[in-house]
Amino acid sequence: MDELIYGHNTEKNIVAVQQIDESRVKLYFREGNLVREEIRNFYPFFFISDKSYLEGFRKNFWLKKLKGNNFYQYVCAFNDLTDMWNAVRVILRNYSARHMVKVETYADAEIIYLRPDPVHQFLLQTGITLFKGMEFNDIYRIQLDIETYTRHRFSNPERIEDRIVLIALSDNRGWKHIIDGRRKNEKQMLSELVEIIQKKDPDVIEGHNILNFDLPYLIKRAELNEVELSLGRDKSKPKVATITYDKETVFTGIEIYGRHIIDTLILVQLYDFVKRELESYSLKYVSRYFGISSANRIFIPGERVSWYWENEPETLIKYAIQDAEETRKLSELLTPPYFYLTQMLPFSFWQVIKSGSSSKIESMLVRAYLRQRHSLPKPDVGFQTTGGYTDIFYTGIFENVVHADIESLYPSIMINFKVAPKKDELGVFLKMLEGLTKMRIEAKHKMKTAETPKEKAKYDAIQSSFKILINSFYGYLGYSRAIFNDYESADKVTSIGQDILKHLIAEIKKRGGKVIEADTDGIYFLPPEEYSTEVKSPDFVKQVSSILPEGINLVYNGFYKKMLSYKKKNYALLDKDGNIEIKGASLISRGMEPFARKYIAQCIRYLLNGEIEKIHELYKSLFKAISERKIDIFELAKTETLREKPERYIEMVKLGRRNKSAGYELAISRGKNYRPGDKITYYITGSTPDVKSFENCKLVEEWNPFRRDENVAYYLSKLNEYSRRFEIFFKPDDFKKIFSLNDGINFDNVEIITRKLKEEIS
DNA sequence: TAATTAAACCA
């Protein structure tokens, strides 16, 4: 089993692979603090651009689609050069004269490529991955942070008078260093950096936003200063990686030969993609969030850096060192799962971070197939039709609510009901899933029994690296571009999941419980009277779990003092410590105006605490603040992400295929050259509530506090609209009273209404 | 270089 997952990983401690010439590569092994080099041969291979050439090779060679210059290519690898040239001959013989001519004519250019990216291909072919057999603490990481000087608001690497004034470095062995711009000119600073990197020879270079700021800046300044920025293990310069698409060149990253670049900003984004808790991705905010801020943290906003350099350089130095150290701690927190994944996947550290879940799974499947020299299938065309089961049976407020969910529902179904892609002739898909699951359980066990925090952290990283893979198997089945995709199997997984959940709901009802809401693999319910305590409810969960099929387990997931049930996928929970958790797009969403988000959250708090009069007071005060124009404009302003390119947006609107949108209209009309991904914050102007927002909007920066022009009627009607979220919890008369401007109302008799929306399945 | 469906809300 290990073999399937670890592939050909027989080499230990390899930290880098590098091409020497056409048929040899240099391997770098880390041994303690030293790096040993060794030269090896590698397998020849070629790319072809048209898969029809591969028909004659089914089950003879391994094939993998890869992206070359704007189009997908297929790779064939061979034991030796003779084998490879034989294959070329077969291709030439098997296809028509036209094709033959074409192949020959373009042999060096378009159709057949020889070794365009040996390092990557070497890893892919042999399955030798970096850092094999190493622990995260074994690798040598350097953190880098630069500070730049400018007379303008923002520093620009191309402006000759701007310059790098500080380079702060730290490493994971407690070393710290400052390259000080007071003693050295920029040229000397850059040379010192090169010297240090060559001498220290780090495996990894880390930084927060290093890919979009520090490294590009260093590269540009090195160019201007005519310094060879030889940071690579082969003393080469950093390579700016781009892809050309529609004649447009897009920056995709920076590569330093033989080293890994880790940008902690990307890791933070990845983290928040799941968690959705962060307000900002800045190093300072994130460090505080994770509780890893340096003691006496200095904060210097970007536009103040130059001032500090001129007036208080020592403070700036401390600040830069703190940045480097926080980057190290952040990386220690976020990268280990990916580090351990590089030992399982034929990808480098950075590729593992950047690649999506399907390529992770597929790379393992492809590796297993190519080891057996078995051909690979093509993706099926079609789509998955079934998903998870979601239902809501009651709305209102409930006490003593239990949350239980089925442990790893989809992976468990795949394993226990043997659901696998029909194209997987070698049957490796399930074996891998089972193996990974087993290994994750072992890692979890080692984590629990670990004796030191360090050990614990290590096994936690390992088990979460398994989790990342395990969770990707189901999604892979329904993915249109996956070569082993199988929509029927994907549907089978979800329909079995639906049946299990429905069965569970019926069982809880049968045993005297009351199910409030269910979604995919979890349920919120009121247990029968005799189990309605935090201590006893897990017993009930256990009993119910026993009726589920073999290998499918319902686990207790929490006991809540109160639950507010609003709609499918929308609810709030109050735990015994008074913490409130709000879930659902209609109750908590980044698309809402900040005042609305806070208003809804407050109303929910008051509702759960039974403080009806406070809702009334809040409504009144907010109404007043808006009508008297006393509310902060940022509370009213919406923030929109512009994801489409301006040309595309304009085109779609012109064709009537898309509605106009305030964010885009503003960005375009203000002549801002926005890039997809940019955010825009705007508010609504005018005087009636039903204005078209894309015709009546202004950037929040354009707002004038002395001539306030926000649309009061519009925002008041918004307030009422948001209040209506709470309509279902009250009798109509009570609702009117609460959300009114009247004074002196008595709320003693207000009842919170519970509604039964439908009968539980039985 | 790209995992899935379900559901709510907005313009």
Added chain:
DNA sequence: TGGTTTAA
């Protein structure tokens, strides 16, 4: 209805 954001 298409776009966006969320839950799982």
